[in-house]
Amino acid sequence: MAEALTAKGRATRARIVAGAAEVLREQGVAFATLDDIRDRTGTSKSQLFHYFPEGKDELLLAVARFEADRVLEDQQPHLGRLDSWESWQRWRDVVVERYERHGDHCPLGSLFLQVGRSRPGARAIVTELMRQWQRQLADGIRALAANGLVPATLDADRTAAALLAGIQGGVTIMMSTGDSTHLKAALDTGIEHLRVMGAGVGARASGVRA
Template sequence: MPDVPTAKGRATRARIVEGAAEVLRERGVADTTLDDIRGRTGTSKSQLFHYFPEGKDQLLLAAAQFEADRVLADQQPHLGCLDSWESWQRWRDAVVERYERQGDHCPLGSLFMQVGRSRPGARAIVAELMRQWQQQLADGMRALRANGLVSSTLDVDRAAAALLAGVQGGVAIMMSTGDSTHLKAALDTGIAHLRATAGESAGA
């Protein structure tokens, strides 16, 4: 990512990326050109290449990062405050609502198909998204543990990894079938497993 030293420059770059992400969601990667993005963002060709000198692929990576950030932002404030069963239910509902609203089109997946998942930049974006998501789930489980709502012996990192894997599997099936049943089942079963550990702790 090129250095953007001034506040004005950072704001311009952010505006281009957000505008590009909007166009890509509306038109799809294959049908979007740099001219489309220039028209939406009101930028000149020279300005576009000033911030993205490597051209479209570099801009697509930036848009992919924007979309990855939205995945977590759309789950807030619930994901950042998972300290009660009520807050977990609100998070669950927010996740289901987000992906039902998204439907069978995944902007992030489309961008990675175009850029190439094997590229280090693309892989780093996915890895960081999953790391942050799993970390916030684990933090929520630690909050439950501190409040005595789950077993004190719960392996929160492993449980968070399993729940995230279930969510991703449910999302993948939903995008293939248009049915959110599997996503809901993954979330509900994962949360039920956490609740059950409190009973296990009490019976130990």
């Protein structure tokens, strides 16, 4: 649908999605109605169904994609500049702050509960989000290797996957308990693992010079 729209149509659809995201964040996915979204975005019922002919579920999937993009956007510019220990620490702080700000409410998680994780569209959104997130973390690990801060032989993709799994586990626990301790532990332990690997590089380099 979105690909067949004119530039003006795509802009209108994007405006509706952004407005819907605001309503869902404020009122919760279970309580927000299409009328609430129409009031916020200034769209008629016919206009709403023109852009989302399958109704609320299609709109919720579009908002889920919007929220998935925000997960990565909220980590920038730090996620795209993980080439020093300082940048990794700044990224870590941004991630913790983001999820602490949400508390026990995750807009993306709530959307998937409402739409249904088994739907192909929902699964595709989660899969793409995790793929992009892992890729950017792996790029950061490779940047550290290029700067001589971790071994060049370190498996960046596997290490990034482990770090991302730790983050997701920490976020899940935080959503259940409201406590960010496990999220912080996952991030700090993952970064400390990289630092320890880097210390080994420095020790070997010193031995060569000696």
